[in-house]
Amino acid sequence: MRCAAGRAAPTLRAVTPRWRPLADDDLGAVASLALRCLAVDGGLPLAATEPFLGRRYSGDGVLGRGVRDAGGELIAVAALRAQRADGVRAAVLTGLVDPAHRGRGLGSALLNWGTAAAPAVGERLTVETETLTPAGQEFLRRQGLRRVFAEDVLRFDLAGTPLPSHPLPDGIALVPWRPETAERFFAVYRAAFRERPGFPGWSARRWIDWTSGDDGFRPQWSLLATDPVVRDVGFVTCADGWIVQLGTVPGARGRGLGAALAAAALARMRAAGLTAALLDVNVDNPAGRLYERLGFTVIGRRARFATG
Known part of the structure; x- marks a missing residue:
């Protein structure tokens, strides 16, 4: 305020x-x-x-x-x-x-x-x-x-900061967002976030429309991580200059997949000529420390307050 x-x-x-x-x-x-x-x-x-x-x-x-x-x-x-x-x-x-x-x-x-x-x-x-x-x-x-x-707002300087070096874990492949893969993205999103406080519980259609309906949405930078054994294990969605959402399913955590997805998205943004990337992360989300290790810097904080 x-x-x-x-x-x-x-x-x-x-x-x-x-x-x-x-x-x-x-x-x-x-x-x-x-x-x-x-x-x-x-x-x-x-x-x-x-x-x-x-x-x-x-x-x-x-x-x-x-x-x-x-x-x-x-x-x-x-x-x-x-x-x-x-x-x-x-x-x-x-x-x-x-x-x-x-x-x-x-x-x-x-x-x-x-x-x-x-x-x-x-x-x-x-x-x-x-x-x-x-x-x-x-x-x-x-x-x-x-x-x-x-939530903190973080910025990555694509013009002056070296891209993080985080290769994909062995066996992982990346699939871009397409109409036929959108529901697979949603399934990973739901598995990654449904246990977190405040999870909205949206339907697949609502989440897909919200994600792809943004004027700045970039399907070519939005990536689904797939494993030949357990199939889809992580995702990142991006808009123009933004990492919008990034998550991994519980069974795939601890392998560096989140860092690799962020690095892959940043590389695509830099290749497209962008000079900066932004994201926001809840102050209670430990992923904030991951992003700072990757080279993001906190540039501000957004918040809401209530009476009582």
Whole structure:
């Protein structure tokens, strides 16, 4: 919700901000504010683009508020939108505070406004941030919010970092995504992830449509690992500049297959001319350490918080 302090802000007295409704033509100013926050706090570059922000700060059913300084620059922004999760209509609050204007009570005012307005949008309040820092997490904790989800965003520099050297285990072959192999990918996905907390339990059709329906989906980089004895044992799906999902079935773990799949996907991305690859991984997933050993670096953290 609030991009937390990364550089020292001037010592300023607390103020009572005058929030004004956001208009659709404010989206460019919101993107400029998001870029200033991203530069200080880190995070997913996509989160500072107008298409991404437009889904959160404008459109039907979105309540948006902003504060401008004396020169007219947008320095804080907040928005509420409805989102259904676990059968409940939640009011999702997101927002940004300019790093140069922190320490003035803007974050608290943002949260107070969202808390008061949330009942008109949803049954419960969820706070989300694309740029969580330790200071931001402490701020939200002091406001009585608990973290219910967090994932790190990692980046691999395809232009400057040597590709990891991880050959496939003996006997393993790779099969690319094709319409006739899509259900085999799904079967491995389900076997790899169904025991994890929060597994959605989607049908094969829903998962396949979600995976292949992305405009950036790259079937030629999405690979199925097959074993001549136990058949399909691992998979990786990719979009333009992203490793979207990677998993191995329980019986195939501990053989370096996950690292080999990541290395194979990265090699295909580099060959296609990409200069960077991104992925996100839950903070409780030990695979995060694997990706860092492969050469990925953490560039930010995304999170959601709830009341109670």
